[in-house]
Structure formats: C-alpha cells, structure tokens
Amino acid sequence: MSASRPRHVLHVDLDAFFVAVERVVDPRLCGRPVVVGGPPESRGVVAAASYEARAYGIHSAMPMSQALRLCPDLVRVSGSRGMYTRASKAVFSLLGEYTPIIEKVSVDEAYLDLSGTEHLFGHALDAADHMRREVKERLRLDLTVGVSANRLVSKVASAFAKPCGLFDVRPGQEPRFFAPLPVKVLPGIGPVTATRLRDFHIDYLGVLAETDRWFLEETFGRYGPAMQQRARGEDRTPVCPPWERPEMKSIGHERTFAEDTDDPRLLRGRLQKLLEQACARLREKQLLARTLTVKLRFADFVTVNRDVTLAQPSDHDLEWWKEAEPLLERLCARRALVRLVGVRLSGLQQGFWQGSLFDPEAVAARDRLSVLDKLRGRYGEGSLQSGDRLWLRGQS
Ligand SMILES: [Mg+2]
Incomplete structure (x- = not known):
C-alpha cells in the first residue's frame, strides 16, 4: 500500500x-x-x-x-x-x-x-456503523x-462521541476538529502539563498547535514539539496486532528497605536506581515504554500507585526521572514511613529512542547511555551509581 x-x-x-x-x-x-x-x-x-x-x-x-x-x-x-x-x-x-x-x-x-x-465493507464509516x-x-x-486516519484522532473522537455514538474525522480535518478542544483531552497531557500550559495561556489545542515550536522545546524539552504535533492531530503510531507485540507486558523492579524510612533523599535515590535498572532492561530488549507506575508501600502495608503516560514512548532514564520525581513527591504527601518502593514501565513496544536524529547532543547522550549499559553489564549494577546519576543531572 x-x-x-x-x-x-x-x-x-x-x-x-x-x-x-x-x-x-x-x-x-x-x-x-x-x-x-x-x-x-x-x-x-x-x-x-x-x-x-x-x-x-x-x-x-x-x-x-x-x-x-x-x-x-x-x-x-x-x-x-x-x-x-x-x-x-x-x-x-x-x-x-x-x-x-x-x-x-x-x-x-x-x-x-x-x-x-x-472492497469488503465499504467505507470505514459504514463498517463502523455496521459493527x-x-x-x-x-x-x-x-x-x-x-x-479517522490515525489512532490519536480516533481516540479523541470516540471520547467525544460517548455514549453510544459514532464520530468520524475526515483526513485533513484533524486540526479543525482538535482546535477548540481543551488541552487536557489530548492523551499524554496529564494534569501537571495542562496546568503548566495554562500558565502560558495555552488552554486549547488550537493554541498549542500554533505556539512557537522553539518556545515549546525550551519549556518542555523534546516533549514540547511532540506535543505540538499531536495537538495538530498528527500521529503515525501503527495499530499493533498481537503477533507484532512484544511478549513482555511490563518491566518492573521493587525494593523493600531494611528499615522503614521517610528520608526523602533515600527514597529518591532508591527510586532513581530502580528506574535506571528498568530503563537499562528496556534498552537491552530494544523496547520503549509508554507508561510509568511508581509504587510505595507504607509501614502499615497500605500500598499506593501513581502512573504517568508519555506522548512519545521512551527508554531514557532522564526522561522518565523527570516524570517519576513529581510522582514520588505526591505519593510522599502522606508523610508516613515507607516500607517498599517500586517502579513499573508498561505499554511496551518494539523500538529504541531516536531523540532527534539531527540533534548532535541527543545522539551523544544516547551513545553515553549505551556505554553506561555496557559498563554496568561488565562491572555489575552498583559500579556506576553515583557517577552516572551526577551525569544525568548534568544533562538536564
Ligand atoms: Mg469503556
């Protein structure tokens, strides 16, 4: 085709x-x-x-x-x-x-x-109605x-049509359909991002679609331009039938503390390490994840989870850490002793992070990550801990 x-x-x-x-x-x-x-x-x-x-x-x-x-x-x-x-x-x-x-x-x-x-069912709209x-x-x-012509627009269209409806967006009409909708309807824009966008008076997808690209990149990093493309109704993610999906459903790591703790530095350090391990496993298997779940179990065995979904799937420690850190802060609002911390990356798909292939810095960062993975493999998990975390900080 x-x-x-x-x-x-x-x-x-x-x-x-x-x-x-x-x-x-x-x-x-x-x-x-x-x-x-x-x-x-x-x-x-x-x-x-x-x-x-x-x-x-x-x-x-x-x-x-x-x-x-x-x-x-x-x-x-x-x-x-x-x-x-x-x-x-x-x-x-x-x-x-x-x-x-x-x-x-x-x-x-x-x-x-x-x-x-x-040739079998006529136009997709007739097929949908028949279905x-x-x-x-x-x-x-x-x-x-x-x-519609892609997953993203169809997802928003069905939410629009609920309950018991049918809504179609013709090719070329995507930006017009999206423009008057509030930014929060776009999958991948969570409450935190929506609030930040609102601070800049970006309330509607139409405004986001027209916002200066460099400003978005400056403010939201690589996620900014990706978010803008999606605000225009552009999405190339294929529909993945079961035989093309990775066998693994998620990658997760968790650790129980020897002693219950509420020390924020200890919690952050542990979470960061678990995330690094999970991302290294993604890269090893050439997978990308779309959703991160952070889990805390408190001393009284109450367990809480929070998750976040990225607009573009990633296997990059730093990108995930930017999401994980605020989640941890929100979870810790309970101010109780913590017994266990865990991370899970899900929504997996085959692939590897391409960053911007034309951005030499992104390519260099990618190369350094793969060197780190190799060193970890050779010298064991603990070998690069504090050093590479400093390095990751230096990248932001
Ligand atoms: Mg349902």
Whole structure:
C-alpha cells in the first residue's frame, strides 16, 4: 500500500462495560443508577458506574460509601470478572471479522486498522456503523466508535462521541476538529502539563498547535514539539496486532528497605536506581515504554500507585526521572514511613529512542547511555551509581 493512501483507524470503546454486561444478565438494572464494586463495609470502591449513576457525580475509584451517600437509590452489584472476560471475548471475536489488525488496549477498548478493507465493507464509516449495530443486536452491548486516519484522532473522537455514538474525522480535518478542544483531552497531557500550559495561556489545542515550536522545546524539552504535533492531530503510531507485540507486558523492579524510612533523599535515590535498572532492561530488549507506575508501600502495608503516560514512548532514564520525581513527591504527601518502593514501565513496544536524529547532543547522550549499559553489564549494577546519576543531572 502506498504511503500517501489514507489509513482508516477505528477506536472502539464499550460504554459502561461492566454495568452493561450486568444489565444483559438482569434487565431490571436498565435505566437505574448502577455501580459495580465491593461493599462499603469492606472499604469497597466503584469499579464501574452507569451513566445514570454518573449523573450524581459518581465515578470509578470512588469509595463505595461515598457513592451511596451521593445517591441513596444506587444499586450495587459485586461483579464477576469471569463474566466480563467472556463478554469481552465475544465482542473481540465479532470485531475480528472486520479486520485481523486489532490492538486490544483493555477489556473493553481497542484500535482497529481497516485500511484496505473497503472492497469488503465499504467505507470505514459504514463498517463502523455496521459493527456497532452488530454488537448491539448480537451481544446487546453499546459500542462507541471514533473513525479517522490515525489512532490519536480516533481516540479523541470516540471520547467525544460517548455514549453510544459514532464520530468520524475526515483526513485533513484533524486540526479543525482538535482546535477548540481543551488541552487536557489530548492523551499524554496529564494534569501537571495542562496546568503548566495554562500558565502560558495555552488552554486549547488550537493554541498549542500554533505556539512557537522553539518556545515549546525550551519549556518542555523534546516533549514540547511532540506535543505540538499531536495537538495538530498528527500521529503515525501503527495499530499493533498481537503477533507484532512484544511478549513482555511490563518491566518492573521493587525494593523493600531494611528499615522503614521517610528520608526523602533515600527514597529518591532508591527510586532513581530502580528506574535506571528498568530503563537499562528496556534498552537491552530494544523496547520503549509508554507508561510509568511508581509504587510505595507504607509501614502499615497500605500500598499506593501513581502512573504517568508519555506522548512519545521512551527508554531514557532522564526522561522518565523527570516524570517519576513529581510522582514520588505526591505519593510522599502522606508523610508516613515507607516500607517498599517500586517502579513499573508498561505499554511496551518494539523500538529504541531516536531523540532527534539531527540533534548532535541527543545522539551523544544516547551513545553515553549505551556505554553506561555496557559498563554496568561488565562491572555489575552498583559500579556506576553515583557517577552516572551526577551525569544525568548534568544533562538536564
Ligand atoms: Mg469503556
């Protein structure tokens, strides 16, 4: 297929999936505010909420006790993983009849590449519409679909179309679709970045798309220009079917302290070292990660996780450290003794960090990292600790 031919990428997402499956089993739940999750007595949280429940301000991860206070008529069901997995399999096998190029992102969400299937199903938009009706008729579940020439725009389009909708963005219309949307709708722009952008009066994607590139690079580093490209609706990430995905799902390291501690220097040092180890393993396997999770377990065994997702996947210690440091600070706000610290890099894909191939400094930094990996391999993990951390600081 020629490169100039437009691609047709769909982002499909089942609406309030767990609740929808429960409603298939028990139709009396239809039209009522329903949540799936554990009982309030055992500190249960909301795993999924129907749109009727969301109208009360209830959302997933909310403590069940709070949800019940917000809506006294709320119906709670405990949920059944096995049932959801079976329903998910049924949906995906149906979607698989449209194209083998499916990348499943979760139990109820996937990307499909329909490029070149026009002779079978007509235009991607007709195929998407057919798909939605088939899922509804055969499985009694609502599917929302975003259609465009790339993953990024389709993802935003489906969020736009929810619930139970279909939204397509024609090739060339991406910047116009994105321009009036707030920056936070762009996957990869978290609350911290959104706040920083707002400080510079960059509230909308249209403004971000038009902001001076050098200013963005100066302020946000390599992430700046990448973010701007995405704000214009540009994305070249392919839809990765299972046979092209790395076998490994994530790379993680964790360490329990010999003695519980709340010393910030100790916590930072340990986290940094774990991150270096994880990134070295990524590079060794020629993988890039998209998401970082930092985990702390406190002395009372309460465990908390925070994660962050980059716009462009990376295997670079320093890039990840810039994200990990504020996460650690937020986690430490609890000011309790820490028992264990851990990191996990996920959303893996095959590849290696290219930085800017035309930026000699970035290339030099890359070369130094690979030298460090080799030295670590030869002399063991501890050999370069403090030195390379100083070196990493010097790079920022
Ligand atoms: Mg969903």
